[in-house]
Amino acid sequence: MDTRMLGKDGPMVSVICFGAWPIGGGLGSVPEAQCIAAVHAALEVGMTFIDTAEGYQTSESVLGKALAGRRHQAFLATKLTGSDHSFKHMNNALDNSLRTLGTDYIDLYQLHSPQPQWPIEDTMAGLMRLRELGKIRYIGVSNFSPEQTSEAMSFGPIHSSQPRYNMLWRDSEADVLPFCLANGIGVIPHSVLCKGMLTGNHRPGHQFAPDDERTRFNFFQGEYFQHIYDVVQGLTQWAQDHGRDMVQLAIAWTLANPAVTSAIVGAKSARQVRQNARAADWRLTASDLRELDEIQAGFRLVWVKD
Numbered sequence: 501m502d503t504r505m506l507g508k509d510g511p512m513v514s515v516i517c518f519g520a521w522p523i524g525g526g527l528g529s530v531p532e533a534q535c536i537a538a539v540h541a542a543l544e545v546g547m548t549f550i551d552t553a554e555g556y557q558t559s560e561s562v563l564g565k566a567l568a569g570r571r572h573q574a575f576l577a578t579k580l581t582g583s584d585h586s587f588k589h590m591n592n593a594l595d596n597s598l599r600t601l602g603t604d605y606i607d608l609y610q611l612h613s614p615q616p617q618w619p620i621e622d623t624m625a626g627l628m629r630l631r632e633l634g635k636i637r638y639i640g641v642s643n644f645s646p647e648q649t650s651e652a653m654s655f656g657p658i659h660s661s662q663p664r665y666n667m668l669w670r671d672s673e674a675d676v677l678p679f680c681l682a683n684g685i686g687v688i689p690h691s692v693l694c695k696g697m698l699t700g701n702h703r704p705g706h707q708f709a710p711d712d713e714r715t716r717f718n719f720f721q722g723e724y725f726q727h728i729y730d731v732v733q734g735l736t737q738w739a740q741d742h743g744r745d746m747v748q749l750a751i752a753w754t755l756a757n758p759a760v761t762s763a764i765v766g767a768k769s770a771r772q773v774r775q776n777a778r779a780a781d782w783r784l785t786a787s788d789l790r791e792l793d794e795i796q797a798g799f800r801l802v803w804v805k806d
Contacts, residue, residue, distance in 0.1 A: 501546030501780045504761045507659035508684025510638055511607070513549040513575050515755055515780050517688060518542040518773070519766035520552035524559025527696070528712040530768050532562060539566035541770035543573050545777040550574050551662075551688070551764050553612055554597050555581030564602040576601065577608035577688075579642060585611070585618035587626035594635055608660060610640035614648045624655035642690070646679035658685055662764070665689035667698060667735065667753050667792075668728065668801035677759040686761035689754055693765060694801065695720075697728060698750040700736045704729050718804040734795045744782060749792075751779035756789060 503512040521527070523535035539562075542550065552559045560578065567574055578597050580590055598604060609627065614620075630636045640660035641649055652658055661680050663672040669691065680687045693699055695714055704726040708714045719728055732746065739749040754763045767773045784792075 501548075501777065504686075506608075506638070506686035506688075506761050507657075510659040510686060511575065513686075513762050514547050515762050516547050516751060516776055517549040517551050517577075517762045517764040518547050519690065519764040520550060520559045520563055521556050522766040522768045523562050524552070524557035525711065526557060526559075526713055527766070527768070528709045532565070534769055535562045536566040537770045538767050538773050539563060540570075541773040542767070542777075543570060545774060546780075547773065547777055548574050549577070549762055551577045551690075552601075553579035553581050553610075554593055555579070555612065560597055560600040564600050568602055571603050575607045576603065577610060577640070578606055579610040579612040581612045583615050583617075585615050585623040585626070587622070587629065590623075590626045591630065594630060598635065605634060606636045608638045608640050609636035610642050610660070610662060611644070611652075613643045614641075614645075620648070620652050621655050624652055628656050640688075644676075646675050649676075649679065649685070650683075653683070660686045660688050660761070662688050662690055664691045664803075665754060665757075665760075666692050666694045667750055667796070668694050668731075668799070669803055670800060673757075677757060681759040687757075687759045688762045688764055689760060690764045692754050692763045693747065693750050698732060698735075698746060700729075700732050700746040702729075719801055728799075728801065731796060731799050735792065738792060738795055742788075744779075745775070747775055748779035748782060751776060752782035752784050753789070753792065755779070756784045 501514045504515055506513050523530055552563055580593055627639050638659040642662035663676045665672045677687055696702055714720050736746040739746050751763050751765055754760055765776045
């Protein structure tokens with residue numbers, strides 16, 4: 501699988517990142533053996549960049565089992581999820597992640613969300629200290645605005661930013677992506693498949709399991725679901741006309757943005773991993789992107805979580 505540099509002076513990482521939210525149970529429970537097989541499949545196809553978080557339910561513990569004896573094959577990213585950004589809490593949270601993941605260092609440690617109640621100068625000082633101790637190698641942010649990222653950068657290096665970005669949700673095109681491109685920060689978007697909406701697999705009226713977070717999203721409900729599904733069907737037909745599927749189109753479209761380093765794509769099985777991986781070599785042209793915009797006809801998702 502192709503690789504790209506994470507940030508202006510960071511490591512080379514696979515252009516598709518294995519998103520580990522689904523194997524933690526966030527989209528419904530998954531048998532552990534199936535989760536481990538999915539991680540192993542990712543490594544085998546060259547999807548060696550893996551993203552998780554301490555708040556991803558059982559994700560870190562499953563990854564720890566899957567990476568036993570294979571840690572050296574992965575570029576492993578996790579996140580500080582809680583609202584406490586004191587150094588004491590950060591250090592304890594990181595130690596818990598290290599223990600659960602079965603490793604003594606994290607390649608990319610990210611702030612899961614901004615916490616303005618903690619001075620970013622102090623938070624960055626804590627992260628720099630963790631790096632000096634050898635517990636983390638690179639620092640990233642998730643769900644940060646350009647202003648928040650710029651402030652963090654004044655106190656230490658930021659190698660990556662993780663915004664929500666996909667064909668239906670493009671808010672970050674106006675600010676986050678241009679800022680990161682101009683400042684040499686690697687963009688690793690999450691929700692590339694729009695929680696599965698961009699797979700085309702879920703039809704209006706679909707009932708998700710009670711433990712699946714999608715029961716709380718407005719775009720999987722009622723007439724709005726139907727309207728979005730109709731848009732996705734048009735995109736799906738375009739993908740099929742080009743010998744591909746909707747999943748691969750959603751990934752390739754994200755990777756076509758010059759600001760994007762790696763697309764974070766979740767998977768629950770080895771089959772899904774291999775399907776995702778086939779998008780890595782699809783290069784959409786400027787003409788392709790214009791055609792897709794015409795099909796989408798300006799539609800943008802309004803994302804509300806109950």
